[in-house]
Amino acid sequence: MNDSVQSVDPETCFLTLDEFARLFEVLISRGYEVIGPTIDQEAIVYGQLSSIDDLPRGWTDQQEPGKYRLVRRDDNALFGYVVGPSSWKKQLFPPVSTLARADRTEEGWQFQEAKEETPRYAFLGVRACELAAMKIQDRVFTGGPYVDSIYEQRRSQALVIAVNCTQAASTCFCTSMETGPRCKAGFDLALTELPDGFLVEVATAAGAEILSDLQTMKVSPEQDTQANAARQQAVDQIERRFDTTDIKDLLMSNLEHPRWDDVAERCLSCTNCTMVCPTCFCSSVEEVSDLTGDHVERQRQWDSCFNLDFSYMNGGLVRNSIRNRYRQWLTHKLATWIDQFGTSGCVGCGRCITWCPVGIDLTQEVNAIRESES
Amino acid sequence: MEKPRLAVFKFASCDGCQLSLLDAEDQLLSVADALEIVYFPEATSRMEAGPYDIALIEGSISTPHDAARIQQVRRDSRFLMTIGACATSGGIQALRNGADSAEFMRAVYASPGYIEVLDQSTPIADHVTVDFELRGCPINQYQLIEVIQSLLAGRTPRTPGHSVCLDCKRRGTVCITVAQGIACLGPVTQSGCNALCPSYNRGCYGCFGPASQSNLVSLTSQMEQDGASKQEISNSLQNFNNNAPAFREESRRLLDRNGEPY
Numbered sequence: 001m002n003d004s005v006q007s008v009d010p011e012t013c014f015l016t017l018d019e020f021a022r023l024f025e026v027l028i029s030r031g032y033e034v035i036g037p038t039i040d041q042e043a044i045v046y047g048q049l050s051s052i053d054d055l056p057r058g059w060t061d062q063q064e065p066g067k068y069r070l071v072r073r074d075d076n077a078l079f080g081y082v083v084g085p086s087s088w089k090k091q092l093f094p095p096v097s098t099l100a101r102a103d104r105t106e107e108g109w110q111f112q113e114a115k116e117e118t119p120r121y122a123f124l125g126v127r128a129c130e131l132a133a134m135k136i137q138d139r140v141f142t143g144g145p146y147v148d149s150i151y152e153q154r155r156s157q158a159l160v161i162a163v164n165c166t167q168a169a170s171t172c173f174c175t176s177m178e179t180g181p182r183c184k185a186g187f188d189l190a191l192t193e194l195p196d197g198f199l200v201e202v203a204t205a206a207g208a209e210i211l212s213d214l215q216t217m218k219v220s221p222e223q224d225t226q227a228n229a230a231r232q233q234a235v236d237q238i239e240r241r242f243d244t245t246d247i248k249d250l251l252m253s254n255l256e257h258p259r260w261d262d263v264a265e266r267c268l269s270c271t272n273c274t275m276v277c278p279t280c281f282c283s284s285v286e287e288v289s290d291l292t293g294d295h296v297e298r299q300r301q302w303d304s305c306f307n308l309d310f311s312y313m314n315g316g317l318v319r320n321s322i323r324n325r326y327r328q329w330l331t332h333k334l335a336t337w338i339d340q341f342g343t344s345g346c347v348g349c350g351r352c353i354t355w356c357p358v359g360i361d362l363t364q365e366v367n368a369i370r371e372s373e374s
Numbered sequence: 375m376e377k378p379r380l381a382v383f384k385f386a387s388c389d390g391c392q393l394s395l396l397d398a399e400d401q402l403l404s405v406a407d408a409l410e411i412v413y414f415p416e417a418t419s420r421m422e423a424g425p426y427d428i429a430l431i432e433g434s435i436s437t438p439h440d441a442a443r444i445q446q447v448r449r450d451s452r453f454l455m456t457i458g459a460c461a462t463s464g465g466i467q468a469l470r471n472g473a474d475s476a477e478f479m480r481a482v483y484a485s486p487g488y489i490e491v492l493d494q495s496t497p498i499a500d501h502v503t504v505d506f507e508l509r510g511c512p513i514n515q516y517q518l519i520e521v522i523q524s525l526l527a528g529r530t531p532r533t534p535g536h537s538v539c540l541d542c543k544r545r546g547t548v549c550i551t552v553a554q555g556i557a558c559l560g561p562v563t564q565s566g567c568n569a570l571c572p573s574y575n576r577g578c579y580g581c582f583g584p585a586s587q588s589n590l591v592s593l594t595s596q597m598e599q600d601g602a603s604k605q606e607i608s609n610s611l612q613n614f615n616n617n618a619p620a621f622r623e624e625s626r627r628l629l630d631r632n633g634e635p636y
Binding site for chain 1: 532534536539545588591595
């Protein structure tokens with residue numbers, strides 16, 4: 001999916017539940033691996049789907065700082081949840097990748113790039129905040145002179161089917177970050193779930209082609225009203241407000257604020273927030289050899305600024321305390337990211353709040369600093 | 375070039391860590407190819423005298439005899455590496471530290487007079503210089519092979535000091551604390567097991583000891599908020615790595631016994 005080919009005025013149609021069920025076979029027959037929401041390990045995660053039955057029909061999630069629970073809904077909604085522990089980062093920027101190989105031969109070392117067959121994903125159920133996160137990672141991985149080929153290839157082959165949120169969690173703050181809840185750009189198709197089917201916005205030729213294999217109907221005025229109401233419900237449920245006014249200056253002029261000591265007493269430096277964050281992109285690269293030393297692989301894996309060793313530079317550790325590491329993460333995410341990539345690194349999905357084992361809430365940390373200023 | 379000479383020594387321990395080396399079936403032959411195993415009573419009756427290039431030490435020091443023996447092993451060994459929780463922190467047997475071991479002996483043995491034992495079970499590093507510590511109860515065989523590989527290749531081993539949480543996330547395990555309310559020591563425990571227990575819906579037991587700069591107080595406060603008693607939390611820290619300083623101090627702080635025995 002590429003922003004530039006998206007039409008300005010997306011066409012809209014209606015897909016009955018039965019036709020939506022056929023979407024899976026259409027995608028699979030076209031060679032896509034469908035990745036979307038499914039229940040696993042007491043959570044709604046993104047995994048491989050083979051049919052509509054794999055979706056979390058009739059389930060929702062309840063979230064608060066440090067707590068996530070699956071709860072039964074009183075209807076059969078398929079996308080009646082918010083966001084879970086997974087993000088699409090796992091597919092586009094895999095947790096572990098082999099980048100290169102080297103073999104010792106009689107003629108010396110032979111180096112080769114590790115070529116992977118690029119998986120062809122169809123992402124089903126991408127939320128507005130996640131579309132924003134993908135756009136941010138596009139900039140990080142492909143926007144500069146050094147393009148990450150693994151990310152670029154996976155991303156360019158992926159079909160993006162977004163689904164508008166119709167509800168919000170207590171941890172959501174996309175409206176403050178101006179990333180949602182309405183899906184506006186960055187998708188091939190965008191769905192809004194109604195009790196008997198889906199309103200479908202068609203944004204790209206790739207999306208239209210998928211839809212051409214399915215029977216669609218014209219959207220009735222009632223359906224349009226229903227869809228608007230469903231989407232508005234998500235907006236109305238968002239209670240969390242996060243004031244981002246002059247946030248870069250606020251944080252960068254408070255680098256010695258006592259709040260950093262306060263949060264350091266609570267922060268476990270366990271890396272959970274960075275791992276669940278859909279924009280955090282840090283990795284480390286290591287050489288892995290076998291016992292003979294004749295075969296070496298260069299591996300890249302997810303890493304985190306919360307790891308002590310991650311700040312090791314020639315001669316020592318740059319961030320040798322939890323205080324320094326939390327401050328590094330928050331100021332990068334919300335302030336210096338703007339200098340580096342032109343946007344905030346936060347999309348307001350609330351994952352770092354929910355999945356912190358001790359429930360640290362970044363919006364509260366910033367608010368505490370802001371309140372002490374005024 | 376001569377192959378490096380490897381020796382494996384046992385002190386107070388259960389043998390599980392040495393077994394990890396024998397369990398490394400796929401790699402064991404390559405290890406035997408790359409090194410000469412000259413002292414490994416668990417595996418072979420060949421027992422050559424030193425010097426050794428690499429000595430793997432399992433177990434803690436708990437008797438006067440062992441305290442003297444480790445000095446000789448150190449003198450005989452170029453690179454000395456401890457393997458497992460006993461050798462690196464004193465092991466489960468360090469629970470006796472500070473307690474009345476004479477009373478224990480009277481309770482257990484018919485003729486305690488024959489037993490010569492130190493008051494404390496202590497890590498190898500309390501007695502001699504240790505070149506590398508490999509944690510775990512038991513150690514992870516892949517980490518052991520990795521350290522041996524790195525020694526042979528002359529590079530830094532990949533034995534990270536980060537939390538278990540990072541491994542859960544890399545392998546796709548959903549956090550059992552957040553999603554199910556299961557108490558887990560993962561956020562304060564060093565990785566090494568590839569986050570095994572949480573992938574089976576069990577909280578981390580802390581087998582690899584405290585992670586770098588682990589924030590025990592914050593995690594135990596959260597466990598208390600979630601309904602665990604101080605005694606329960608303290609007990610969870612008094613496991614294989616009870617004598618690792620971060621775990622020991624926190625389990626004592628919870629029971630308000632500063633420096634006192636349990």
